[in-house]
Amino acid sequence: MIFNIEMIMAFYRELPARVSAIRKTLGRPLTFSEKILYSHLYHKIGTGSYKRGSDYVDFAPDRVAMQDATAQMALLQFMMAGKEKTTVPASVHCDHLIMAKSGAAEDLKSAVYSNKEVYDFLSSVCNKYNIGFWKPGSGIIHQIILENYAFPGGMMIGTDSHTPNAGGLGMVAIGVGGADAVDVMTGMAWELKLPKLIGINLKGRLNGWASAKDIILKVAGMLTVNGGTGCIVEYFGEGAESLSCTGKATICNMGAEVGATCSIFGYDGSMEKYLIATGRKDVAEIAGKNREHLNSDKEIYAEPSKYYDQYIEIDLAELEPYINGPFTPDLATPISQMKAMAEKNRWPVDVEVGLIGSCTNSSYEDISRSASVAKNALDIKLSAKSEFKITPGSEQIRFIAERDGYFDLFKKIGGEVFANACGPCIGQWARNGSEKNLVNTVIHSFNRNFAKRTDGNPNTYAFVASPEIVTAIAISGKLTFNPITDTLINSDGKEVKLAEPVGFDLPLQGFGTTGNGYQEPEKNGSRNDILIAADSDRLQQLAPFGEWSGSDFTGLPLLIKVKGKCTTDHISMAGIWLKYRGHLENISNNYMIGAVNYFNDKTNLILNQLTNQYDTVPSVGKAYKTTGVGSVVVGEENFGEGSSREHAAMEPRYLDVRVVIVKSFARIHETNLKKQGVLPLTFKDKGDYNKIREDDKIDIVGLVHFAPERQISIVLNHSDGEKETILAKHSYNDTQIAWFKAGSALNLIRKANQ
Numbered sequence: 001m002i003f004n005i006e007m008i009m010a011f012y013r014e015l016p017a018r019v020s021a022i023r024k025t026l027g028r029p030l031t032f033s034e035k036i037l038y039s040h041l042y043h044k045i046g047t048g049s050y051k052r053g054s055d056y057v058d059f060a061p062d063r064v065a066m067q068d069a070t071a072q073m074a075l076l077q078f079m080m081a082g083k084e085k086t087t088v089p090a091s092v093h094c095d096h097l098i099m100a101k102s103g104a105a106e107d108l109k110s111a112v113y114s115n116k117e118v119y120d121f122l123s124s125v126c127n128k129y130n131i132g133f134w135k136p137g138s139g140i141i142h143q144i145i146l147e148n149y150a151f152p153g154g155m156m157i158g159t160d161s162h163t164p165n166a167g168g169l170g171m172v173a174i175g176v177g178g179a180d181a182v183d184v185m186t187g188m189a190w191e192l193k194l195p196k197l198i199g200i201n202l203k204g205r206l207n208g209w210a211s212a213k214d215i216i217l218k219v220a221g222m223l224t225v226n227g228g229t230g231c232i233v234e235y236f237g238e239g240a241e242s243l244s245c246t247g248k249a250t251i252c253n254m255g256a257e258v259g260a261t262c263s264i265f266g267y268d269g270s271m272e273k274y275l276i277a278t279g280r281k282d283v284a285e286i287a288g289k290n291r292e293h294l295n296s297d298k299e300i301y302a303e304p305s306k307y308y309d310q311y312i313e314i315d316l317a318e319l320e321p322y323i324n325g326p327f328t329p330d331l332a333t334p335i336s337q338m339k340a341m342a343e344k345n346r347w348p349v350d351v352e353v354g355l356i357g358s359c360t361n362s363s364y365e366d367i368s369r370s371a372s373v374a375k376n377a378l379d380i381k382l383s384a385k386s387e388f389k390i391t392p393g394s395e396q397i398r399f400i401a402e403r404d405g406y407f408d409l410f411k412k413i414g415g416e417v418f419a420n421a422c423g424p425c426i427g428q429w430a431r432n433g434s435e436k437n438l439v440n441t442v443i444h445s446f447n448r449n450f451a452k453r454t455d456g457n458p459n460t461y462a463f464v465a466s467p468e469i470v471t472a473i474a475i476s477g478k479l480t481f482n483p484i485t486d487t488l489i490n491s492d493g494k495e496v497k498l499a500e501p502v503g504f505d506l507p508l509q510g511f512g513t514t515g516n517g518y519q520e521p522e523k524n525g526s527r528n529d530i531l532i533a534a535d536s537d538r539l540q541q542l543a544p545f546g547e548w549s550g551s552d553f554t555g556l557p558l559l560i561k562v563k564g565k566c567t568t569d570h571i572s573m574a575g576i577w578l579k580y581r582g583h584l585e586n587i588s589n590n591y592m593i594g595a596v597n598y599f600n601d602k603t604n605l606i607l608n609q610l611t612n613q614y615d616t617v618p619s620v621g622k623a624y625k626t627t628g629v630g631s632v633v634v635g636e637e638n639f640g641e642g643s644s645r646e647h648a649a650m651e652p653r654y655l656d657v658r659v660v661i662v663k664s665f666a667r668i669h670e671t672n673l674k675k676q677g678v679l680p681l682t683f684k685d686k687g688d689y690n691k692i693r694e695d696d697k698i699d700i701v702g703l704v705h706f707a708p709e710r711q712i713s714i715v716l717n718h719s720d721g722e723k724e725t726i727l728a729k730h731s732y733n734d735t736q737i738a739w740f741k742a743g744s745a746l747n748l749i750r751k752a753n754q
């Protein structure tokens with residue numbers, strides 16, 4: 001079955017005329033990203049182009065995808081919008097809530113038991129509102145999107161920051177918060193600041209141990225975690241065409257780690273092969289006929305530096321494998337330099353666990369290349385010195401990897417297969433002994449390696465590498481092992497060397513499955529009830545947030561001044577808290593518990609100005625909430641980077657945080673705050689961050705004149721009686737100001753549907 005084939009065909013029928021209209025309007029050659037963006041404008045193309053990096057544009061994406069953790073809040077919000085069904089096709093994927101502990105079968109069984117009420121809720125909402133439901137065990141959202149829904153030239157949003165994975169099939173696919181999903185599912189315009197474009201020309205071809213993962217690991221090192229913020233990264237060139245479709249998806253997926261809005265490749269032969277192999281020949285045929293519209297114009301490729309805002313060249317023939325980390329995905333070390341780097345930084349080099357898989361790296365190509373390393377290890381009498389875990393990306397991949405004997409090879413070197421789910425990639429790893437917080441090293445092929453993300457232990461040094469390098473390092477047991485140059489001693493005491501990995505981009509025996517775990521929405525589901533138990537501590541109906549009072553904010557106590565990095569993991573921690581994703585009151589008990597207090601360098605210990613005592617952030621937040629005055633949060637650079645979770649914006653709103661003032665924001669988090677009615681501001685002079693004192697009371701002045709581009713005054717009322725006035729900037733446009741005034745974007749949507 002090809003999902004939503006009518007919608008896809010209709011898109012391609014209109015594409016040539018749309019591209020021609022865009023070219024006429026812009027009056028210049030078009031990049032592939034521009035063809036997609038402009039052909040998905042919410043309003044018909046007008047007479048002028050938009051300015052990249054500054055103009056907000058309304059879009060109409062083709063579809064929405066949600067994972068189970070974020071879907072709960074997105075759907076709770078959608079239920080408040082007063083619609084009968086979603087306006088565009090949507091799907092829900094049960095992947096994030098499955099704990100990796102005792103192996104696939106057992107872990108899945110216990111997830112179905114422990115998350116029953118959440119799965120029942122999601123299933124009932126999907127049936128009621130005509131949404132595709134992928135049951136637990138079906139696989140990880142992005143892998144399923146790539147295998148079933150993505151189509152070249154399309155545009156989608158997903159309530160997960162690695163949604164850009166679908167760029168591997170030529171789609172503009174953007175990770176958003178649940179509030180954005182609600183906009184699109186309710187048929188409202190979805191707004192985005194028109195991204196800038198980074199062009200990356202991949203020259204030459206990969207060889208030896210280097211893989212697609214190493215391209216994005218290198219790019220992460222070049223651009224850093226915020227170098228792609230507000231940009232689409234477009235890959236092209238001979239090297240791009242030589243990569244498999246799933247290799248392209250790996251690169252696009254992990255592009256989230258440079259903060260990119262999304263990443264994309266033009267349509268080519270590898271995508272065609274993948275579409276056909278996954279049962280979508282009709283899509284491949286019609287995409288093939290539109291090939292010129294599914295790539296940049298040839299003038300762009302001839303002079304890329306003229307058309308992209310930033311242009312980079314990478315020679316794949318020269319690329320060596322990378323290992324990134326610890327604690328940040330952009331600390332990129334070529335494998336040949338790892339010994340020196342580890343020594344210099346005193347990183348623990350004994351690797352306790354190697355983990356492969358995740359949505360990023362569990363394609364057939366990844367598994368087969370890693371399995372070839374495992375097979376070679378067995379042939380030369382080696383086994384894994386570290387623990388070795390495998391997380392398949394989908395039921396389809398699990399089935400064919402098992403069928404083709406790869407899991408046997410992994411098991412023979414000491415590997416263990418987890419369920420088809422996120423598991424250790426999102427802190428859902430019940431790792432023995434992690435509560436002891438011992439210093440240790442793990443290496444994985446996932447995307448993210450922020451402190452505590454993998455197993456909750458802040459002393460776990462997590463490194464990121466390709467699956468084949470992870471496999472080799474798990475065999476050696478050492479972070480500093482370089483399979484290109486180093487040898488190992490086998491069980492006979494002989495010196496041996498691992499051979500270069502080999503693999504297949506697509507299964508020779510074809511894809512196949514014994515059942516993919518998909519639940520088609522019921523035909524007459526709109527009459528169904530939605531299942532939420534009255535005494536549930538995991539699900540809670542939402543109540544609308546209050547409207548803005550129409551007055552300035554005055555006398556807001558400082559809740560916390562955050563020091564250093566503050567990702568959405570710091571703001572709303574994952575791990576055990578994932579189970580409260582559908583219960584705003586309960587999950588608000590994790591607000592900012594991972595953030596460092598500037599004034600005492602401690603996490604979750606801040607001054608309560610009401611009592612003059614120190615307490616946890618959620619406790620102080622609740623105390624301030626009861627006063628009805630609200631509070632202020634202050635932070636540093638790229639505040640809110642990381643996963644797209646809107647809980648990081650809903651929790652402060654629930655706790656009555658009125659304003660968040662920082663040096664700079666990560667895009668999704670800033671938008672999420674606006675949608676929930678919290679006021680995100682940035683210091684006009686970043687040095688003013690130093691003026692905020694622990695016991696300040698803060699006024700936000702001039703809100704009655706709130707307007708785009710207009711700066712806002714902030715008065716700091718220090719406890720010694722001194723007052724200082726500083727200026728803040730904001731990025732609101734008129735629509736977003738209407739959200740602020742209404743109390744949230746959802747309040748506006750509901751009014752429109754009444």
Ligand code: SF4
Nearest residue numbers: 162358359422425426
């Ligand atoms: S990055 Fe990790 S947590 Fe996120 S969808 Fe992929 S596997 Fe799941």
